[in-house]
Amino acid sequence: MAATKKKVCLIGAGPCGMSALWNFADIDGGNKVDVTCYEKQSTWGGLWNYSWRTGTDEYGEPCHAGMYKHLWSNGPKECLEFPDYTFEKHFGKAIPSFPPRPVLQDYLEGRWKLKEGLSKCIKFNTVVRHVQYNETDDTFTVESTNLAANTSSTEKFDYVIVAVGIFNTPHVPGFPGIETFEGRILHAHNFRDAIEFKGQRLLIIGASYSAEDLALQCLKYGASSVICTWRTKPMGFKWPEGIEERPLVQKFTGKTAHFKDGTTEEIDVVILCTGYLYSFPFMEDGLRLKSSLSLFPANLYKGSVWLGGGNNKLFYMGTQDQYYTFTMFDVQALWICKYILGKIPNKPHSLKEMKESAEKWVKERSKLKNCHDDIDFQTEFIKDLSEDTGYSPDAIKARELFHTWEHSKDEDIVTYRDRCFSSIFTGTESPKHTVTWLQAFDDSISAFAKVAEEKSHSKKGS
Numbered sequence: 001m002a003a004t005k006k007k008v009c010l011i012g013a014g015p016c017g018m019s020a021l022w023n024f025a026d027i028d029g030g031n032k033v034d035v036t037c038y039e040k041q042s043t044w045g046g047l048w049n050y051s052w053r054t055g056t057d058e059y060g061e062p063c064h065a066g067m068y069k070h071l072w073s074n075g076p077k078e079c080l081e082f083p084d085y086t087f088e089k090h091f092g093k094a095i096p097s098f099p100p101r102p103v104l105q106d107y108l109e110g111r112w113k114l115k116e117g118l119s120k121c122i123k124f125n126t127v128v129r130h131v132q133y134n135e136t137d138d139t140f141t142v143e144s145t146n147l148a149a150n151t152s153s154t155e156k157f158d159y160v161i162v163a164v165g166i167f168n169t170p171h172v173p174g175f176p177g178i179e180t181f182e183g184r185i186l187h188a189h190n191f192r193d194a195i196e197f198k199g200q201r202l203l204i205i206g207a208s209y210s211a212e213d214l215a216l217q218c219l220k221y222g223a224s225s226v227i228c229t230w231r232t233k234p235m236g237f238k239w240p241e242g243i244e245e246r247p248l249v250q251k252f253t254g255k256t257a258h259f260k261d262g263t264t265e266e267i268d269v270v271i272l273c274t275g276y277l278y279s280f281p282f283m284e285d286g287l288r289l290k291s292s293l294s295l296f297p298a299n300l301y302k303g304s305v306w307l308g309g310g311n312n313k314l315f316y317m318g319t320q321d322q323y324y325t326f327t328m329f330d331v332q333a334l335w336i337c338k339y340i341l342g343k344i345p346n347k348p349h350s351l352k353e354m355k356e357s358a359e360k361w362v363k364e365r366s367k368l369k370n371c372h373d374d375i376d377f378q379t380e381f382i383k384d385l386s387e388d389t390g391y392s393p394d395a396i397k398a399r400e401l402f403h404t405w406e407h408s409k410d411e412d413i414v415t416y417r418d419r420c421f422s423s424i425f426t427g428t429e430s431p432k433h434t435v436t437w438l439q440a441f442d443d444s445i446s447a448f449a450k451v452a453e454e455k456s457h458s459k460k461g462s
């Protein structure tokens with residue numbers, strides 16, 4: 001008699017969820033599990049889907065993705081390339097190292113489309129409302145709503161994998177006088193098109209990746225000036241003319257921002273680049289991961305198995321702050337799939353051992369001092385999961401690329417995207433774009449791929 005298939009609920013069909021589907025399909029021909037994937041959006045891709053909408057969507061649900069037009073990768077694509085599906089394979093040629101959003105989205109979709117029927121188990125336009133663990137029969141009850149049909153349903157599962165991402169719920173702190181500020185105020189999550197800030201004087205609050213990228217992008221598209229204001233420490237890059245950093249804004253009066261160093265400035269727009277809150281409102285209290293942004297949130301064995309309840313059958317994916325992205329999700333997905341199928345060797349025998357392991361990682365994380373330590377730490381995390389699963393050991397060779405990338409940003413924050421890296425897997429050095437990032441205003445796949453085409457023709461001819 002055939003063994004009953006394990007019933008798995010997967011929440012989210014972004015890069016994390018799709019990696020889970022990909023790996024489940026790979027192991028044992030996908031015959032051992034019965035996966036249902038719930039996806040709130042109408043298509044796969046998670047935050048890589050661009051939408052003009054902000055606030056709430058057509059169903060009144062909070063807009064999930066904070067994707068903006070003109071986003072280009074801020075890290076080399078060679079650091080996120082899948083070992084089994086290179087960019088060269090997807091595009092049929094080498095392309096530059098820092099692609100715009102549509103190129104990355106196309107690459108992801110290219111891999112997903114390779115496996116026929118990968119999307120068959122995805123219930124699109126369906127939002128999970130509640131997940132609860134039942135001790136009596138060691139199952140989870142999952143309540144969901146099909147937004148398009150306006151119908152609700154309840155199903156039982158043996159396992160739950162939460163893969164909804166960590167950059168969907170904006171953190172919006174207040175500042176004295178901001179309620180009377182005589183200009184526009186928005187969070188980075190609602191930023192869509194830099195062109196709307198042409199000629200404007202911007203104040204960006206925050207000193208991390210969103211602040212850095214929106215400052216540069218708004219200047220590129222014609223903002224008249226940008227002040228970035230920091231709380232703990234400035235980003236410290238050699239900024240081009242038009243961008244500067246100042247200590248934290250203390251208050252607003254009219255259109256004037258008052259800074260901690262006593263200076264003041266008139267501004268038109270405030271963009272809060274103040275990060276995101278971890279948000280899993282659909283999880284019952286004991287199952288809900290609560291953390292601030294972290295390279296290793298607490299209570300997760302191998303960064304994945306929830307240790308606070310659910311009998312080690314609840315998993316969180318992609319809740320680590322990210323240097324590695326697609327490959328980290330992929331190895332984590334492989335690890336979770338293998339764990340569910342009982343294929344992880346040397347599994348700890350007790351919850352105590354799992355907790356000790358998780359605590360060790362959290363302790364190591366607390367010692368990290370800078371981005372280079374962070375990169376090494378995340379590399380070790382991926383190495384650990386790779387050793388357990390047999391995932392390509394080459395993926396962590398991205399470590400060196402990450403270090404080089406960080407140095408190149410320090411050298412020149414405006415031109416770091418014009419650099420070329422070599423693929424870890426094919427060895428091919430990426431071609432140079434014919435224009436610099438600062439001069440590139442066409443983000444389409446055709447423009448980006450054409451550039452690579454022209455380049456390879458001229459190479460042949462020379």
Ligand code: NA7
Pocket residue numbers: 167173188205206207208209210211230231232233248273274275276293321322323
């Ligand atoms: P991050 O990386 O979480 O950064 C948030 C920034 O906002 C950080 O510099 C914080 O300063 C700052 N912040 C937060 N609250 C405040 C208040 N109240 N006042 C002033 N400044 C504040 O978010 P991002 O959106 O930049 O990046 C998200 C992810 O995208 C990132 O992790 C990468 O994986 C890519 P702090 O340093 O804490 O003083």
